[in-house]
Amino acid sequence: MIRHLNRLYWIGYISVMFGLYWLLHHWFGARSDNAAVAAICLVVGVLFSAHVGFNISGFALSYSVRQIPQVRDKGLHFHSTEGEGFHRLSLARWVKAVLVESIASLKLITLLQPWAPNPDGIQLAGKTWRKKKPLPVLLVHGYLCNSAVWAGTRALLDRAEVSTHAITLEPAIGSIRSYSEAIHEAIDELLVATGAPQVKIIAHSMGGVAVRYHATEYGHHRIAGMITIGSPHYGTALSTLGIGKNVKQMAWGSFFLKTLREHPTDREFQQKIWSLWSPQDNIVCPPVSSKLEFGKNTAVPGCGHVALLNDSTTEDLILNWLAEDAQAYPLAENRA
Template identity: 35%
Template sequence: MNGRLQRIWVVLRLLAALAVGWYFGWAWGVLTLGLHAAVLALGFVQLRWVNRPPPAWGQLLRAWAREVVASELAFAWRQPWREWAEPDHLPANAPHGVLLVHGFSCNRGRWNGWMKRLREQGVAFIAPSMEPAFGSIDAYTDEIEAGVRRLQALTGRMPVLCAHSMGGLALRAWWRKYGAGHETPHVITLGSPHQGTRMAALGLGVNTQQMRLGNAWLGALPGLPNADCFWTPCDQIVNPAERAILPGARAHRLDGVGHMGLVHSPEAWKVLQEALRAPSLQTALAGSSFNTPRRI
């Protein structure tokens, strides 16, 4: 559904720019296309008053410039038109697996860059487009479980779970429902509102309500035993910035990067590569002289 909505939005933007250009001159038409960047700038400016300590103006400017490119790439190209350009990759005898979970108002096309690189490495991956687009986050757990089970059957080990934005909450909801049947996964979240975000008050849909500050649904979610959380003080979507840090997780701060840009960060990709090289918990326990009880 998000792909269809974004295709409509792209067409409307182009039609509006053509209409303005026809009546007022083509320079004005080009500026009309740039309104997105102007609105995006307001989201970064407000971080000077929301986050403490406030990010420097230079960091915000750098993050805004990168975010204009990242958001246009996502919402004007990959998600509306290239959702299935990189199909799920399930090669026989794959040694590793990765499940990629997108965030709010996105689809699997969000991960096209990562999927291409994982395919080149021979790593199995599944990236679902989660539906309903504006329904409860709990509704995504069954599809996540199906992906985990399929990758487990293929590789013989627990996949690494990677999530952007709201996807991190979907993984926690999945862990609450299905965690007792699995070994502990290595989870990587990028800009996930683990403690909510003030920006969710502006959104529509059940899932945005579940991301609001102080709501009961979010407060009842469990943590994740083995997680890396990437966050940025220049996050125009998840703020205050520290709300993207899950208590007990390994926190990674990135400066000069916006919310959508986190998926393009080489630091996050490096952590994923390290996770893929690490032995699974099951393998590590099998090679030890004793077993340690696991808590869920």
């Protein structure tokens, strides 16, 4: 659904470009080549400006929303930033954060999600003969995204000789509960394809919440660990701006997240989770909502919600995490 929706956007982009070209060429007398270049530059400029404006609003809300009584009064003790050395950025770093986030989100929506070739499926590591191999990784995307969001991460893991499986959760605006079976089947497929005893999971945004719910239905014995990146584990105040059942389930202090937190299996599973979060997250509001009560939490400052995925610190932490429990296991074709 998201892939087709993002492709439909291109009809609008191209239509506006042709309209501007016609105006510039026929009304203003611009040469055809100059009119074409100007039309393209105007559309790209407007798109980028729209992303910058949206992200500035998101960063501002993220910074201020923690002061809203409805949010502040529902805060949990482990959401305190005391002792974290809460990261206050200089003006230059705020500007950089906005620009990097705007480029990342524009690239995701206009290029990766609609046009990335074959983003779903299993990608096996090249050196499958190594005695010690990192466990394979299941990649689970977030709200209104698809598996193309993992293009940079898959390239990183491919260079590190890590097998991966990326899935697209459907329906895009359905209940988070409905994704549990797809995650279960994806784990099955990855274990069969690699012969590994367990998988590791990297999840972005809503994906982290979806895997936590999956664990309450199917258990977590086949999951060695999970990294969540900017996941709204306790909700986001910006959920009111979205559509669909899943975004309502991610509302700050929602009944769904409250019952998930109270599930005994979730408490066990959290001990396997490492949450990477940004104090400047422009979607998870307040950003401390990404911190887990019983899991490990690490702040990656100066990143927006999408840019956090491919930040150099995030990538280094992921590679070190995967190397921790590299082990020998028989390849699928050699198993009895």
